[in-house]
Amino acid sequence: MNTKESDLSSILNHNRRHPRYLIATLQEIQSREGYLSSEAMLEVAGFLDMSSATVWGVATFYNQFRFTPPGKRPVRVCLGTACHLAGGQLVMEAVARELKIEVGGTTEDREFDLDRVACIGCCALAPVVTIGTDVYPKMTPPKVEEVIVELNPPSAHKD
Numbered sequence: 322m323n324t325k326e327s328d329l330s331s332i333l334n335h336n337r338r339h340p341r342y343l344i345a346t347l348q349e350i351q352s353r354e355g356y357l358s359s360e361a362m363l364e365v366a367g368f369l370d371m372s373s374a375t376v377w378g379v380a381t382f383y384n385q386f387r388f389t390p391p392g393k394r395p396v397r398v399c400l401g402t403a404c405h406l407a408g409g410q411l412v413m414e415a416v417a418r419e420l421k422i423e424v425g426g427t428t429e430d431r432e433f434d435l436d437r438v439a440c441i442g443c444c445a446l447a448p449v450v451t452i453g454t455d456v457y458p459k460m461t462p463p464k465v466e467e468v469i470v471e472l473n474p475p476s477a478h479k480d
């Protein structure tokens with residue numbers, strides 16, 4: 322049994338074996354693993370005696386769950402009201418384009434992952450992006466391109 326399997330079995334043994342504990346179980350797995358793998362969801366389905374379709378349906382209903390491993394540097398685009406009104410959606414599209422991933426995804430090299438957040442409390446700087454612990458204020462699509470190229474220069478890629 323590898324470490325992941327033993328981690329998962331300790332989570333499953335620790336949680337109650339009843340469908341009402343599905344979300345708590347998924348939350349605990351994500352908190353330990355950083356995401357929900359399809360293997361983990363299959364194990365949860367077996368443990369709770371539920372269909373895998375039901376587990377998948379519940380997990381995908383909630384925004385809190387992610388299904389790809391997290392990147393080293395989480396990129397978060399604020400889409401709270403102030404940021405949304407200041408062009409947050411265009412900024413999000415630019416980040417997704419530059420990283421070549423969708424919201425909830427992780428770059429192939431696992432360097433970055435992308436998600437939206439609600440207000441992070443610095444609306445005067447809207448629209449805001451955070452990368453790791455750094456805050457990037459008043460973002461625009463061209464600034465997104467600059468920042469991503471600076472953090473992840475094309476020479477760092479093999480292709």
Ligand code: FES
Nearest residue numbers: 399401404440444
């Ligand atoms: S809405 Fe984005 S920081 Fe407040």
